[in-house]
Amino acid sequence: MKRLWRRELWRLAALVAAGALVGWPFAAVGSGIAVGLALYLFHHLRQLHALHDWLTHRPNQEPPTTIGLWGELFDRLYRYQKSQHLTQRRLRTTLQRIQESSEAMRDSVVMLDSHGDLEWWNSAAETMLGLKPRLDRGQHITNLLRDPRFVNYFHAKDYREPLTLASPIDESRILQFQITLYGDDERLVMARDITRLHRLEQMRRDFVANVSHELRTPLTVLTGYLETYGDMADQLPSRLARGLSQMQAQTERMQNLVNDLLLLSRLETDQGGGDHAPLTLPPLLERVRRDAEALSGGHQRIEVEVTEPRRLAGSEQEIHSALSNLAFNAVRYAGEGRHIVLRWRPAGAGACLEVQDDGEGIDPLHIPRLTERFYRVDKGRSTATGGTGLGLAIVKHVLLRHDARLEIISRPGQGATFRCVFPAERLQTATASDTAQRA
Known part of the structure; x- marks a missing residue:
C-alpha cells in the first residue's frame, strides 16, 4: 500500500512538472501547474463517480477495472463485500436453523428486545400463551401476560428460579416460566407445560395428607392402650415389659412422623399469611x-x-x-x-x-x-x-x-x-x- 501511495505522489509531481514545463515558454507556469492539478482532480473525480455507480447500481457485479491506488481500493472493497455476503449467508442459515429447531420444540420460546417487546416466538407459544403473529408483534410482554406474579417476576430480573402459573388462555394448563437475559438487556422467555407433573405432585400431596390423617386414629388408639399397659408394667412378665417399652418408643416415633407429614402437607398447600x-x-x-x-x-x-x-x-x-x-x-x-x-x-x-x-x-x-x-x-x-x-x-x-x-x-x-x-x-x-x- 505504501508503494501505491508513493506512485500516486510521483504521478501528482509529474503532472505538476509537466504543466509547469508546458506553461514556461508562454510565461504561464502557474496556469500550467493549475491545468496539471485540474487533470489530476478530474481523474480522481472520475474514479469516485465509478465507485459510486458501482456501489449504487451494480453492487453484486465485479468492480470497474482501473490501476493504481483506485484499483487497489476497488479490489479491497470487492473482497470485503464478498466476505460480508458469505458471512450474511452463514448467519441467515444459522438463524433459519435456530428458528426451525425452535419451531420443533414443544416448549414455548419467545424472544424480547431490550424494552420487553415481542420480536419472535415459535408456534408452541401461540398454543400455550395465545400469541397472534399479526397483532402481538411489538407488544410489551406484560400487556399479554398480565398476571401480577409474572409482572413482578419479569421486572425483578432475578431469574434463578422458574415461575409456575396457569396458562393465560387455559387455566387447566399449568406452565413453568423461565427467563434468560442475553445480549443488550434482551430476554428469552421459555414456557414449559408441566400440567401432568403438577397433577402428579398434587396427587402425591393428597395421598400423603390422607394417609397421614387416617393413621392418626389407629396410632391414638395404640398409644392409649400402651399407656394403660405401661401403668400395669409391674404386673407383666419382664419379657413383655421390655417389648412394651419398645412399642411405646416406636409408636411415639410414628406419631412424630405423621405429625411432620401433616405439617409439611399444610405448608405446601396452604398459602399462609393469616397469622402473621x-x-x-x-x-x-x-x-x-x-x-x-x-x-x-x-x-x-x-x-x-x-x-x-x-x-x-x-x-x-x-x-x-x-x-x-x-x-x-x-x-x-x-x-x-x-x-x-x-x-x-x-x-x-x-x-x-x-x-x-x-x-x-x-x-x-x-x-x-x-x-x-x-x-x-x-x-x-x-x-x-x-x-x-x-x-x-x-x-x-x-x-x-x-x-x-x-x-x-x-x-x-x-x-x-x-x-x-x-x-x-x-x-x-x-x-x-x-x-x-x-x-
Whole structure:
C-alpha cells in the first residue's frame, strides 16, 4: 500500500512538472501547474463517480477495472463485500436453523428486545400463551401476560428460579416460566407445560395428607392402650415389659412422623399469611433453647445470642417449628460435649436466625440435598436418633412462606451453621416494651 501511495505522489509531481514545463515558454507556469492539478482532480473525480455507480447500481457485479491506488481500493472493497455476503449467508442459515429447531420444540420460546417487546416466538407459544403473529408483534410482554406474579417476576430480573402459573388462555394448563437475559438487556422467555407433573405432585400431596390423617386414629388408639399397659408394667412378665417399652418408643416415633407429614402437607398447600404478626425473637429463642436442653439431657452447652433489636413479621407457630427443627438437629448430630448457639443477628439490610454448632460437620457433597424429604447423610445414625427426615424440608417451606432463604455452611470437622436469612421488608422496629423484655 505504501508503494501505491508513493506512485500516486510521483504521478501528482509529474503532472505538476509537466504543466509547469508546458506553461514556461508562454510565461504561464502557474496556469500550467493549475491545468496539471485540474487533470489530476478530474481523474480522481472520475474514479469516485465509478465507485459510486458501482456501489449504487451494480453492487453484486465485479468492480470497474482501473490501476493504481483506485484499483487497489476497488479490489479491497470487492473482497470485503464478498466476505460480508458469505458471512450474511452463514448467519441467515444459522438463524433459519435456530428458528426451525425452535419451531420443533414443544416448549414455548419467545424472544424480547431490550424494552420487553415481542420480536419472535415459535408456534408452541401461540398454543400455550395465545400469541397472534399479526397483532402481538411489538407488544410489551406484560400487556399479554398480565398476571401480577409474572409482572413482578419479569421486572425483578432475578431469574434463578422458574415461575409456575396457569396458562393465560387455559387455566387447566399449568406452565413453568423461565427467563434468560442475553445480549443488550434482551430476554428469552421459555414456557414449559408441566400440567401432568403438577397433577402428579398434587396427587402425591393428597395421598400423603390422607394417609397421614387416617393413621392418626389407629396410632391414638395404640398409644392409649400402651399407656394403660405401661401403668400395669409391674404386673407383666419382664419379657413383655421390655417389648412394651419398645412399642411405646416406636409408636411415639410414628406419631412424630405423621405429625411432620401433616405439617409439611399444610405448608405446601396452604398459602399462609393469616397469622402473621410482629414477633419478638428473644423469648422465642429462649423457649427453643429450653426444649433443646431437655432433649440434650445436659450433654451439650446451648446458648442464645441476640444482637438484632428489630422484630420479625411472621407466623410464630411456623418460625418456632423451623427453629426447633434446626436446634433439635444440632442436638442430635453435633455430638456430646458440643457447644450450640441460637442467634438472632443483622445480615446486610435484613436479619437472620442462626443455629451454629462445633460438631463433626457435614460433607459439602450432601448439602444441596439436605432439604429433600427423608434424605439422610447417615441413615443408621439418623434412625437411632429418632429423626423423621422431614425437619429441613419443613424449614425450607416455612422460609419460603416468609420470603426467606436457608443457607447451610459446613465442612467435616468444622461444625455446621444453618442460617435463615429474612429480607428487610420482614423486619419492624422494636417497641419500648420489647426492649425492656429483651433486657
